[in-house]
Structure formats: C-alpha cells, structure tokens
Amino acid sequence: MSVARADHDNALKALAAGDIPGYMNAVGRRAREASKVLRAADTGAKNRALRAVADALESARPALLRANQQDLARGRENGLDAALLDRLALDDTRIDAMIEGLGQVAALADPVGEISAMNYRPSGIQVGKMRVPLGVIGIIFESRPNVTIEAASLCLKAGNACILRGGSEAHASNAALNDCLQAGLAVAGLPAGAVQVVATTDRAAVGALITLPEFVDVIIPRGGKSLIARIAAEAKVPVIKHLDGVCHVYVDATADPAKALAIAVNAKTHRYGTCNTMETLLVDAAIADLLLPELARAYAEHDVELRGCERTRALLPQALEATEEDWAAEYLAPVLAVKVVDGISEAIAHIERYSSQHTDAIVTEDYTLARRFMAEVDSSSVVVNASTRFADGFEYGLGAEIGISTDKLHARGPVGLEGLTTQKYIVLGEGQVRQ
Amino acid sequence: MSVARADHDNALKALAAGDIPGYMNAVGRRAREASKVLRAADTGAKNRALRAVADALESARPALLRANQQDLARGRENGLDAALLDRLALDDTRIDAMIEGLGQVAALADPVGEISAMNYRPSGIQVGKMRVPLGVIGIIFESRPNVTIEAASLCLKAGNACILRGGSEAHASNAALNDCLQAGLAVAGLPAGAVQVVATTDRAAVGALITLPEFVDVIIPRGGKSLIARIAAEAKVPVIKHLDGVCHVYVDATADPAKALAIAVNAKTHRYGTCNTMETLLVDAAIADLLLPELARAYAEHDVELRGCERTRALLPQALEATEEDWAAEYLAPVLAVKVVDGISEAIAHIERYSSQHTDAIVTEDYTLARRFMAEVDSSSVVVNASTRFADGFEYGLGAEIGISTDKLHARGPVGLEGLTTQKYIVLGEGQVRQ
Incomplete structure (x- = not known):
C-alpha cells in the first residue's frame, strides 16, 4: 500500500x-x-x-x-x-x-x-x-x-x-x-x-x-x-492575514477638483461592503469650502450618511458629529467620516494613526506632494489620483487573487500566484571551493 | 517636550x-x-x-x-x-x-x-x-x-x-x-x-x-x-529564524571525480563550526568504490571522523557505524556521516527526510540530473558543482548579511538589506475611478 x-x-x-x-x-x-x-x-x-x-x-x-x-x-x-x-x-x-x-x-x-x-x-x-x-x-x-x-x-x-x-x-x-x-x-x-x-x-x-x-x-x-x-x-504556523480596511482619500488644496470629486464619490459609493472602500475622507482646509458642499450633494444622491469634524460641520450642517470611534471605523456601509485638515502633514499623521495600512490615496497635481505621500504613507497600496477601489488583484494584473494581505512580511497587498510561492537560492559552479 | x-x-x-x-x-x-x-x-x-x-x-x-x-x-x-x-x-x-x-x-x-x-x-x-x-x-x-x-x-x-x-x-x-x-x-x-x-x-x-x-x-x-x-x-511578532544547518553533498556517478573530491573535502573541512558546513555525504553506489577510499585518505589528513552506513563500512572499515541520530546531526565538528545510495532518487529522498533545508549540493556533469536536483530539493540554497560553504551573504553578493533564514516565508537563505525591507503597491492615475 x-x-x-x-x-x-x-x-x-x-x-x-x-x-x-x-x-x-x-x-x-x-x-x-x-x-x-x-x-x-x-x-x-x-x-x-x-x-x-x-x-x-x-x-x-x-x-x-x-x-x-x-x-x-x-x-x-x-x-x-x-x-x-x-x-x-x-x-x-x-x-x-x-x-x-x-x-x-x-x-x-x-x-x-x-x-x-x-x-x-x-x-x-x-x-x-x-x-x-x-x-x-x-x-x-x-x-x-x-x-x-x-x-x-x-x-x-x-x-x-x-x-x-x-x-x-x-x-x-x-x-x-x-x-x-x-x-x-x-x-x-x-x-x-x-x-x-x-x-x-x-x-x-x-x-x-x-x-x-x-x-x-x-x-x-x-x-x-x-x-x-x-x-x-x-496559530503555530505563519498566517497571511487580511484584517480590516480603514481606507482614506486625502484631497490636497492642489487637487484638480473634478478628479477629487470623481475619486471621492467612487471610492465611497462604488461598493460599500468591500475592504478597499474609502471610510474616511480628509480634505485640505484650503479647498474644503469649494469641495465639501458639492461632494455632500453627490453623497446625498447615494444616501451616504456623513459624520464630520467640527470644521466639516461648519460647512455641512447636515453632517452628524464624528466621534473618536468614527476615525477608526470600517463601516462597510453608506457612511463616511469627513475631517478637514491643515495640509498634507496633518493628513499623513491622521492616516498614520487611524489607517489599517490597507489602501490610502491622495488627490493632488503637485509632484513633490505626490512623492512625499508615496514615501511616507505606510500602507499596502498607496494611490495617487485614482480610486482606492482599484486595490484588487485583477485590477493590478495579478490575474487572480487569493486575498489581500495587511501584513508586512512575505506578501503585502493583493496576493496572487507569486504570493503563494517563495524563492530559494541557486548556485551553479564548475567545481569551485571556498578559499 | x-x-x-x-x-x-x-x-x-x-x-x-x-x-x-x-x-x-x-x-x-x-x-x-x-x-x-x-x-x-x-x-x-x-x-x-x-x-x-x-x-x-x-x-x-x-x-x-x-x-x-x-x-x-x-x-x-x-x-x-x-x-x-x-x-x-x-x-x-x-x-x-x-x-x-x-x-x-x-x-x-x-x-x-x-x-x-x-x-x-x-x-x-x-x-x-x-x-x-x-x-x-x-x-x-x-x-x-x-x-x-x-x-x-x-x-x-x-x-x-x-x-x-x-x-x-x-x-x-x-x-x-x-x-x-x-x-x-x-x-x-x-x-x-x-x-x-x-x-x-x-x-x-x-x-x-x-x-x-x-x-x-x-x-x-x-x-x-x-x-x-x-x-x-x-513570540507574538514574526520571527526570521535560523535553525540548524544539516547540509548534504550528493556525489552522483556522473560526477567529475576531481571536482567531487575537492568539493567534498572543502565542504567539510574549510570550517567546522559554520552552518553551511556539510554534515552528511551521500555517494552514488556506482562511484563509491572509486571515490570513497581516496576521500577517506583526504579526510584522515584533516582528522575527520567518519560514520558510515553498512555499504560505506564495507569500503571503509575504519569508519564507525552511523546510527539514525547521525543522519540528523549538525556536528559542527570534524565528524562526517557517509551514506552510499542508489542514485539521485534515493539521495533526494534522504535529503527530504533529514536535511534542515539550509544548503544541499549535487556533484554531477549530467544536465538533466542537475535540473532535477534544483527543482526537487527544497532547501534555501541548492548548489550544483560547488561547495556548500558558499551559502553566505558576502559570497552571494548581498554586500552584508544579518543572518541566514531557514524559513520559507519572506526571507529565505542569506538575509541582506533586501530582507530587511518589504514592498508596497504604488498606483498612479490621472483621476481614474472603478467602473
């Protein structure tokens, strides 16, 4: 046998x-x-x-x-x-x-x-x-x-x-x-x-x-x-983990407003139950009064409930008051936390504190800010001028996806065939010995 | 403050x-x-x-x-x-x-x-x-x-x-x-x-x-x-582990005897206390009577104690009898286990069972056997016609080495700067949204 x-x-x-x-x-x-x-x-x-x-x-x-x-x-x-x-x-x-x-x-x-x-x-x-x-x-x-x-x-x-x-x-x-x-x-x-x-x-x-x-x-x-x-x-065996997706979009004052609007709406409303859906929108104070009222109208069409910081509520009285829990929440629902921040440094600090390191995006036309966001935001996917919803094995061209890893070691982000493999060293010689 | x-x-x-x-x-x-x-x-x-x-x-x-x-x-x-x-x-x-x-x-x-x-x-x-x-x-x-x-x-x-x-x-x-x-x-x-x-x-x-x-x-x-x-x-934190180095050299009947001799001597005697030192030598039965007596003379010059299987001891009566423990031993000393095997299949099966998956080598001039050994031996370094002693960050050109990983996930084999980093996805767009 x-x-x-x-x-x-x-x-x-x-x-x-x-x-x-x-x-x-x-x-x-x-x-x-x-x-x-x-x-x-x-x-x-x-x-x-x-x-x-x-x-x-x-x-x-x-x-x-x-x-x-x-x-x-x-x-x-x-x-x-x-x-x-x-x-x-x-x-x-x-x-x-x-x-x-x-x-x-x-x-x-x-x-x-x-x-x-x-x-x-x-x-x-x-x-x-x-x-x-x-x-x-x-x-x-x-x-x-x-x-x-x-x-x-x-x-x-x-x-x-x-x-x-x-x-x-x-x-x-x-x-x-x-x-x-x-x-x-x-x-x-x-x-x-x-x-x-x-x-x-x-x-x-x-x-x-x-x-x-x-x-x-x-x-x-x-x-x-x-x-x-x-x-x-x-577990006593390594685990490739996918914990939560508390994803952010930060709209800088240097953003193209049309792109910001399209991305912020898509990232929240394209699907509510997915891990790469935006849960918190961060808006630069210098563009908030221009952008937020228009965004609020778009979200209202999708019946998205807004929960804002004090400065958000000054511009959008219809928004509920956001609590500490809201900043850390993965709603998986038509609910969005909104915070007005003073530029990219405050945005990055907020993301550092509350993000689940899954997917975070910036909207900006500024070259240096885009580079800074990419270098400093420590998430499995960092996005410039596109919707967080793209964080997906098929969209990334992996062909298929067994999951999305929020771990740092081995596989990070969407895991395709490559994440199911490892690499070993190959040494080829013609009789070499160590001197 | x-x-x-x-x-x-x-x-x-x-x-x-x-x-x-x-x-x-x-x-x-x-x-x-x-x-x-x-x-x-x-x-x-x-x-x-x-x-x-x-x-x-x-x-x-x-x-x-x-x-x-x-x-x-x-x-x-x-x-x-x-x-x-x-x-x-x-x-x-x-x-x-x-x-x-x-x-x-x-x-x-x-x-x-x-x-x-x-x-x-x-x-x-x-x-x-x-x-x-x-x-x-x-x-x-x-x-x-x-x-x-x-x-x-x-x-x-x-x-x-x-x-x-x-x-x-x-x-x-x-x-x-x-x-x-x-x-x-x-x-x-x-x-x-x-x-x-x-x-x-x-x-x-x-x-x-x-x-x-x-x-x-x-x-x-x-x-x-x-x-x-x-x-x-x-640990509640990921650990990059280096467990033991039970490394093998398999000398096939198709080996160049001069290369086999040089590699087998170097892999054992270059340094005894290192993790990439050979601990078990596997010799194809078809070349054993030619190779083993000459090898035994070389090892005797280095005062290496031999512990052999029955077929080894028939050729080398001076060898002690190897026990089950010897096949799994990391001696870190001038001691070598020697086994005569019937070709590459038995060699790979022995390595599969006893290797610590650190570094294993074959000596052969046969193209197909070399390819088979590389594909089937599941060790962090697989070596063809060179000494196991090369498994080292400096020898591999990593510039430096923080250790050698015997894990499969994240870093495998010598760990240099790259093993101390990870990769995140970067997505660059011009306002794209998910359809």
Whole structure:
C-alpha cells in the first residue's frame, strides 16, 4: 500500500472514530506527500487538471445545484440571514464564473521554476534565485462555496498542496465541488491529496489545522476580522492575514477638483461592503469650502450618511458629529467620516494613526506632494489620483487573487500566484571551493 | 517636550523602578516614533550617520577596549570557556573590521524607495511596487559585540529603527558601542531612538521585546538553536529564524571525480563550526568504490571522523557505524556521516527526510540530473558543482548579511538589506475611478 493511500485510510479511520486531531494529522501528512509531487509537476499537467476540473463542473451542474439546495434548506432552517443565504447560493451564472475562473488560472504564466538575477561572483560561482512553491497551504473560509474552486486552482497552479476548510453551512456544496476537483486531479495524474476538502464540520478541525507546522507551511484565513485575529493568535504556523480596511482619500488644496470629486464619490459609493472602500475622507482646509458642499450633494444622491469634524460641520450642517470611534471605523456601509485638515502633514499623521495600512490615496497635481505621500504613507497600496477601489488583484494584473494581505512580511497587498510561492537560492559552479 | 524625549524619560524611569515590561514598552514606542523619521530619511543622511559611527569608533578605541576588559574580567570570574571569551574579546583588528564594515554598508545601494515593475493596466492606472523599510526590528544575540555594529548598520541603511538585545556577558562593551552609534546618529540629525541598545541584562526584557506587535515588526534572533526555537515559540511578532544547518553533498556517478573530491573535502573541512558546513555525504553506489577510499585518505589528513552506513563500512572499515541520530546531526565538528545510495532518487529522498533545508549540493556533469536536483530539493540554497560553504551573504553578493533564514516565508537563505525591507503597491492615475 502506498504512503498516500495509507494516509488516506488513516484519515478516514480517525474521522470515523471522532478523533479530529488524528484526522487532521493524517490529512496534513497526505498533503505534505502530495506537495512533493506537485512541486515537480510540469505546467502542462497542472493546466490539464484545471481544465478537467472545469469539465467536471460542467457535467456536474445538476449534482452541484442539488447539493447546494440541501445547504440552503438547512441554512433557512437555521435562520441564516438573506445576505448569508445569497453568498451561499449557487446558480448557473455562478457555476459559469467558476468554470471561467479555472480557464483564467490555467492561462496564467506558471510562476514555479522562474530563475532570476543569476550573476557571476568573483569566486566563479553563478548565483540567483528560483521561484518555488511554498508547500502546503491551509485555507479557512466561510459561506461562499466558489472560494473552494478559486483557492484550489490558485494553490494548484502555484505547485502547492492545499487543505480547504469551508464553512459548515456550505458543507454539502463543498463536498460536491470536491468531487469535481478530484476528478480533475485524476485526469492529469496528479495525487488526490493535492487538494483536500476537510470532511468534518467540527470546529476542532480548524484548531488542529493551524497547529501543524510539520505539515502546513502557511494558513490563509478568509473571513471576518474576528475569525482572522483568533486564528492568528492561536496559530503555530505563519498566517497571511487580511484584517480590516480603514481606507482614506486625502484631497490636497492642489487637487484638480473634478478628479477629487470623481475619486471621492467612487471610492465611497462604488461598493460599500468591500475592504478597499474609502471610510474616511480628509480634505485640505484650503479647498474644503469649494469641495465639501458639492461632494455632500453627490453623497446625498447615494444616501451616504456623513459624520464630520467640527470644521466639516461648519460647512455641512447636515453632517452628524464624528466621534473618536468614527476615525477608526470600517463601516462597510453608506457612511463616511469627513475631517478637514491643515495640509498634507496633518493628513499623513491622521492616516498614520487611524489607517489599517490597507489602501490610502491622495488627490493632488503637485509632484513633490505626490512623492512625499508615496514615501511616507505606510500602507499596502498607496494611490495617487485614482480610486482606492482599484486595490484588487485583477485590477493590478495579478490575474487572480487569493486575498489581500495587511501584513508586512512575505506578501503585502493583493496576493496572487507569486504570493503563494517563495524563492530559494541557486548556485551553479564548475567545481569551485571556498578559499 | 517632544514625544521621543518623553518616551526616553519614561523608559529610564521604568528601568530605575525595575519595571522591565514598562521599560521595554517605552523603548518600543520610541523605536516606532523613530521609524517614521527613518523611513523618509534620505540616503545621504543614513550614510553620513554610518560614516560618523565609524569615526566615533576610531576615536573611542581606548574606551571600547577598557569596557571590553571589564566584560572579559567578569566573564573569567564567571567561568566562561575559552571559546566564549574569544568571541567576546575586542582588539584593534576587530575594531578595524567594524569600521570597515560600516564603510561597506554605507557604500551599498540604498534599497529603500526602489520602484519596480510599473505597468499600465487597461483601466489606465499604472501599478508597480515600491521597496520600503519593515519599520522596527528587534535583534537578540549572544556574546560577539561586533554584532551590535553590524546589525545596527544594516537596519539603519534599510531605513528601520532597531532594538538590540546583546548578551549580558558583553554588557559594558555594548554600552560603549552604543555611545558611538548615538554619536553617529546625532551627526546626521537622525533620531536617537533609531538604534536602542537594551540597557538591562534582565532576561524579562527579551520576553517583553518579542511580545510587542504594536511596536516591533519583526524579531531576528542570532544564536543557538534552542534560543531561537524558544523565541519563535513565545513570540507574538514574526520571527526570521535560523535553525540548524544539516547540509548534504550528493556525489552522483556522473560526477567529475576531481571536482567531487575537492568539493567534498572543502565542504567539510574549510570550517567546522559554520552552518553551511556539510554534515552528511551521500555517494552514488556506482562511484563509491572509486571515490570513497581516496576521500577517506583526504579526510584522515584533516582528522575527520567518519560514520558510515553498512555499504560505506564495507569500503571503509575504519569508519564507525552511523546510527539514525547521525543522519540528523549538525556536528559542527570534524565528524562526517557517509551514506552510499542508489542514485539521485534515493539521495533526494534522504535529503527530504533529514536535511534542515539550509544548503544541499549535487556533484554531477549530467544536465538533466542537475535540473532535477534544483527543482526537487527544497532547501534555501541548492548548489550544483560547488561547495556548500558558499551559502553566505558576502559570497552571494548581498554586500552584508544579518543572518541566514531557514524559513520559507519572506526571507529565505542569506538575509541582506533586501530582507530587511518589504514592498508596497504604488498606483498612479490621472483621476481614474472603478467602473
């Protein structure tokens, strides 16, 4: 019996016995074994697997919709709210999107094996870096079943084995999607352990997954801030975190007013629930009386509630009074905090204090101020004269995105295939020894 | 009174009261404040500071040697062994080396602000990455006082504030070196909090330093494996780890025997105590009877003790019997484990199982085997036809090295200035909004 087969059998035995740590240990061991095959798998095999998963989804539409109906029915019984039920729901359009996404990931360049910066050294050796997979990635997410396909496809293309722990409310849907993933791996001759969907809704599985440094190289949680913070606090494995998005737009006196208006409206109203939505607008005092009344009219058309500082309220009496909490708030709603500041220094100091270091923007036509804002604002995306809403893997040209990192180490900002890899040094010689 | 000044006073007050967590909190806050100035400091100011520290060291030679004599006297009283006393000792040659090192770091290109891969997107925005400092770096190290200057200079050049916690045995030396660092910062007009040497030998200071995520962005421990493992287990801040170096050389049947001999001898005997020294030699069975007797003669000249597998001992009866522990051992001594394997697959499997993923080498003239070894061996440095001893920041052309990372995320292998920075996204537009 092969090692992989034995690990699979051990996993099932542990699961049947209700031994969740034992089950996750076997899942982890199986992922580690699969990762050794995947890291050397050629681009063609990985792409064949992705396209075969797409074919399997196409054939499995009735089964997927049936499984999803079970989840939805149970969700309604359990009193899930309308927004959650919507995120949980699959329909033909969403299945189409998953199929299209698989094709897009297959079409992306393979990051694995890229060799860069090979240079000769005085000793005669040639040194550079090779991009290689991270190994095994654990993904913990909630409700939306399409994340199962998205995350698996990106991990696979980057040569990593993955362990997927979706929300218990999507359990039947994820199991049906897993059948399609397994079918695709089998077509390409890749190991079944390359993608494993955790087969229990027991919460102890998460606790086990994040404390297996021997088998798991990194954890990527996708979900609410409290989930992510809890995972980061308890993990014994590195975590790529996405905490909150308290994003700012600062409009300097040197801004083009038309650009400022367009950007400030778009950054707030394009979508309210996204992490790159502006939550606080900072306006230079020297342009506030010109800009704020016009902006307030535009926001009123979108029913955006304004909460302002004293100087804002002097210009906009309809604004509510902003409290200390407002400056730190991620509303994810049609609400905007507005503060009048005395120029770029106060704006940068405010951002330094309250920003979540996700995405912050300046609107200015001044070359030196633009350069200063770029150098001094310590956020994962710093934007000049464009909407914060662009902070996104697709908009940045990464081809796809597994999440946005608010960490500084390893991956910062939108994380695409490259963020799922690392680089090792390669040394090529002709028998050189150290003198 | 300035914030920085107040933090400094608070630190001293807490220290006088024996409140170590309070002291480290004030040190951390002061470092964070200084990091905001440093990240925007221009290259000229940083280089002026480095050269002024070198000048201060030159002037302070008598004071440095006096302080070091105090440490040595106390060390001898406390029964430190000869090796530790040697690492602790300063003399004019070692002070020369520190002064030269400062000049070398000043001469390195400034990594901060480098903008790369700026590309236009279909939306009209231009997106790329800017290299920026990490922020505040905590360095924990033992005995060798020159690390104080080395670490401070690299952190400063990369635009980071640093907090240095040296060994208690070097306390007086480090305090004298700190005077030179402070003098250099003052000359360049950089904040005094940019480099802080922890002014207490209380071990609680380490516990506090590694649990201050608000003020410290990353911890780099330099020292023995047990120290690093303990810090990694207890830290609430990311740690760039250097665990052990169990390095392999695999000699394939396709190797040039002269290169194999030179590399195998150099990788073991060039220095015994370094992390990139070979600890296990793997020899293809098809070349073992040709190579091993000649190698054994060379090792005998260096008094290297051999511990072999059964097949090795059939060829080299003088070798001791290797046990399971030998395959995982980092000897750091003139001892070598030797195993005869049946070709590259068995070699890679052995490395997969026992390597610490630091540096592993193959000797071969076969193109396809070289490519396979590079792709499949998952170590921070993978070497073809050269000695493992080249795995080093200076040999790789990084200009300097703060350590070697055996982690996969962020920095892997020798860590130079680039490893002390991160990248943020920069988005430049002319008023673009998301459609």
